Amino acid sequence: MRKIAGATNPEKADPISIRGAYGRITTKGLYENVVHCSSDALEAAREIKLWFRSEGNC
DSSP states (O other): OHHHHOOSSTTTSOTTSHHHHHOEEOTTSOEEOSOOOOSSHHHHHHHHHHHSOOGGGO
């Protein structure tokens, strides 16, 4: 999955990876990626809390 997704930095990602083809760095220096992946369940839980609202807060 990591190879298909590509490096976190879209400018350093393989051009045929998802991030290399579709990601970008904004003028404010933020990475905008179209895909996220985690190395394990604990990391996934942490990232889900960062990027998604809980059902009660929608």
